Amino acid sequence: MSNYRRMRVAGGTWFFTVNLENRQADLLTRHIAELKLSIQKAKQRHPFQINAWVVLPDHMHCVWTLPANDANYSQRWRAIKKAFTKSLPEHPIVWQKRFWEHSIRDERDYQAHVDYVYINPVKHGLVKSASEWPYSSFHRDVRNGLYPADWAGKVEDFQAGERKAGG
Template structure:
């Protein structure tokens, strides 16, 4: 017996589920350090995107030319790409004295299983050590691993 869906019978609605999503955004120019030079602007752009798309951030690190986030979206199929686009376009729009987009053409977006999320958090927070910027992850001021940095506001990437 074949299964037939009538045009009068809508497809079942997929239940909404929260999902971890790992996002890596890179600048087109690897020698550019705009992300750390303008970390407050980047933080505001992320906060704006959070307000619009309703996601939380479990871990974050901002390197000179790269930002990595571990986000929890209400539904991984809804909002992830819109949130990324808003972060990038807002940063581009408000970046002083820069025309065009500073971002690399490709963005890494991975849905992460709940069981793997703690490992991804460790991976993200260890990025400055892997990059040779610090000896200990907690020494990098632009990371959720950094506990001593003064924070401004309550939203956005929890980095200095």
């Protein structure tokens, strides 16, 4: 049995990828109201800042910042996953056991990961531009003046959450 260890940084900013067990399922978008409620409940109990989030049918990417004295993002993911699963009629096996996390190192790393979050529906061929995808905090960031409404990025500039050199 492997001994998996996660990095802990109190008050850190993190990029996450969380997948459904069945990568052909559409539970996350089909049950978006339940997912949003699950996130709200987790945030009330264990606060965190949502810097960016996109929900696709079978997975989601997000960037969070934890409170200054807290490094426990796993607790938050457990709460979200548990509440979402319980909200489904038959409580199926929903989630892959683990998730992928990356500690944001600096402003350039932060921007590359937020861009990756927002370009993801385009990368997967679900829409032609980020503004067309409804399940994204991109719309909030447009309203706040952080992105132009017509931002599309270039899909070829993004791979595995990292911006290619020179991109």
